[in-house]
Amino acid sequence: MEMREIRKGSSIPAGPEAKGLQRGVVYIFSLDNATSMWVEQQRVTPPSSSMGFGFSVTLSSGSDIFFAGATTSLGDSGEVLIYTYSEGYERWTFLQRLSPMDYLSDEDTEGWSFGVSIAEDGGTLAVG
Numbered sequence: 001m002e003m004r005e006i007r008k009g010s011s012i013p014a015g016p017e018a019k020g021l022q023r024g025v026v027y028i029f030s031l032d033n034a035t036s037m038w039v040e041q042q043r044v045t046p047p048s049s050s051m052g053f054g055f056s057v058t059l060s061s062g063s064d065i066f067f068a069g070a071t072t073s074l075g076d077s078g079e080v081l082i083y084t085y086s087e088g089y090e091r092w093t094f095l096q097r098l099s100p101m102d103y104l105s106d107e108d109t110e111g112w113s114f115g116v117s118i119a120e121d122g123g124t125l126a127v128g
Contacts (some may be wrong), residue, residue: 024054026068026083028092046070046081047094053081058118066092067125069115078114080127098127 030041046053046068056069064085071078079099083092100114117128 024052024070026054026057026066042092044068044083044092047097052078052115056116056118058120060120061122065095065120067118067120069118069127071113071115078116080115080118080125098125 024046026044027040028042028044029038031037032039052069052071054068055071057066059066066083066085068081068083069078070081077100079097081094082096082098084095085092114127119126
């Protein structure tokens with residue numbers, strides 16, 4: 001599990017797998033300035049049965065997009081699901097799915113753990 005202090009304003013996405021389940025969830029926490037306590041803002045689930053969703057999570061440098069790794073979906077290859085923050089709805093919504101299957105054959109990706117690590121810097125996304 002990867003968890004770092006990454007913020008959208010004063011929000012932190014955290015992505016441990018759901019207890020005992022293979023389908024995970026990403027929890028978004030916001031800092032309540034009045035109490036200085038972190039409170040759950042949103043519970044984000046994948047749009048389909050993405051196994052291991054939330055194993056790795058990172059926030060874009062612009063703080064309006066987050067990337068969540070799903071390590072065991074699509075066989076063993078994994079994937080990254082991308083969410084964007086909607087100011088008007090004050091919610092994170094699904095934007096796009098990235099998978100090595102989009103670029104390589106099944107034989108080339110067998111046993112990969114695409115999405116185990118994710119890093120973003122100024123419009124460049126690196127996925128391990």
